[in-house]
Amino acid sequence: SYELTQPPSVSVSPGQTARITCSGDALPKKYAYWYQQKSGQAPVLVIYEDSKRPSGIPERFSGSSSGTMATLTISGAQVEDEADYYCYSTDSSGNHSYVFGTGTKVTVL
Amino acid sequence: EVQLVESGGGVVRPGGSLRLSCAASGFTFDDYGMSWVRQAPGKGLEWVSGINWNGGSTGYADSVKGRFTISRDNAKNSLYLQMNSLRAEDTALYHCARVVNPIVVVPAAMPWFDPWGQGTLVTVSS
Numbered sequence: 001s002y003e004l005t006q007p008p009s010v011s012v013s014p015g016q017t018a019r020i021t022c023s024g025d026a027l028p029k030k031y032a033y034w035y036q037q038k039s040g041q042a043p044v045l046v047i048y049e050d051s052k053r054p055s056g057i058p059e060r061f062s063g064s065s066s067g068t069m070a071t072l073t074i075s076g077a078q079v080e081d082e083a084d085y086y087c088y089s090t091d092s093s094g095n096h097s098y099v100f101g102t103g104t105k106v107t108v109l
Numbered sequence: 110e111v112q113l114v115e116s117g118g119g120v121v122r123p124g125g126s127l128r129l130s131c132a133a134s135g136f137t138f139d140d141y142g143m144s145w146v147r148q149a150p151g152k153g154l155e156w157v158s159g160i161n162w163n164g165g166s167t168g169y170a171d172s173v174k175g176r177f178t179i180s181r182d183n184a185k186n187s188l189y190l191q192m193n194s195l196r197a198e199d200t201a202l203y204h205c206a207r208v209v210n211p212i213v214v215v216p217a218a219m220p221w222f223d224p225w226g227q228g229t230l231v232t233v234s235s
Binding site: 001029030031033035037041042043044045048049054086088089090097098099100101102103 | 146155170171204216217218221222224
């Protein structure tokens with residue numbers, strides 16, 4: 001089955017830049033999407049189609065993708081950005097298998 | 110305001126059944142596909158099942174195929190998940206989510222989930 005691999009954790013100081021990677025063989029052909037999940041809350045979409053930001057999401061969140069790796073960047077991380085982040089995509093088989101990444105815990109301290 | 114509220118979770122023995130419900134409000138329900146996504150305690154997210162706007166097309170993860178059935182009642186703005194032959198590994202928080210289709214249909218694009226409900230907890234234990 002298709003897998004999207006993320007680092008388990010990323011730590012960043014307030015005001016610094018955090019980068020979270022997502023690796024998957026189909027990413028050269030498929031968009032990546034990113035979800036933020038704060039403790040005890042439902043996931044919230046922060047990036048769609050590699051780099052687009054939904055309305056209401058702060059500009060410090062940005063996304064990019066190159067080859068088999070997608071990256072979520074938090075520029076000037078805030079304490080309130082501490083959360084789990086999941087990438088989301090699909091394989092290129094056309095079988096509609098929707099896959100989430102392994103998740104990355106971002107700590108801001 | 111778009112709202113999705115799940116219900117029906119609980120404790121069930123292995124081999125048992127449970128039916129989850131999701132009540133939708135704040136949007137035109139039959140304009141959207143819907144999905145269930147689960148999260149085992151302390152673990153990541155797993156897509157479980159999806160259904161199109163009129164119930165005519167459904168999909169399932171391999172882990173639940175043949176045991177779970179997704180359905181919807183557009184007159185009641187409700188989504189359901191019938192879970193049979195439950196196993197310990199089905200223990201999770203089950204979220205319902207609205208499916209958003211890409212505006213521009215290109216091969217790279219795919220549906221995504223937005224928003225999500227808070228979830229209902231299913232515990233399978235003897």
